[in-house]
Amino acid sequence: GEDVEQSLFLSVREGDSSVINCTYTDSSSTYLYWYKQEPGAGLQLLTYIFSNMDMKQDQRLTVLLNKKDKHLSLRIADTQTGDSAIYFCEAGGYNKLIFGAGTRLAVHP
């Protein structure tokens, strides 16, 4: 079946950039999403990118999409302690939305 894979942990120093990577298998994915989950809470949409785009920038967030390799990345510039959370990649087509396992981002001084 279709799959979405992410590394499980990332540790960065405050002020550095964080890069969270995701690979997916469903080539029909039209939209690809990044969600953020803070402790004890549900998921909130962080950003998304259309499959016909290569890059999307939104303040400190940059999403890069390599459609040929089915690789998606989320870059957080100037990472802050408030960015500590689990980040989920989601891909899929109509009524077939698949989440990755989530990357836990830890930000340390």
Next chain:
Amino acid sequence: NAGVTQTPKFQVLKTGQSMTLQCAQDMNHNSMYWYRQDPGMGLRLIYYSASEGTTDKGEVPNGYNVSRLNKREFSLRLESAAPSQTSVYFCASSEDGTSSYEQFFGPGTRLTVL
């Protein structure tokens, strides 16, 4: 607007007991979803409802039933709870059933089955 609400927030069951998890949204969304979240496995779709009156199985439907009571409410029922159903359950809604719209998530129900 409250967004997506779920009840209860926490629940402990004994094996074999039944219960219903409630979900409601006040955003007039057509589509609603039930997911379970387990460590290291991300979110897995249990059931979804693309519109009022319709429901479909997701990736892990066994042991669960759902009811789309009306456009606002989508409940998840465990008829005979098993320890393997210990998880965090999230309800979500979106404007329609395509992947082109953001999903809005409830705060989750933490279920433990002993």
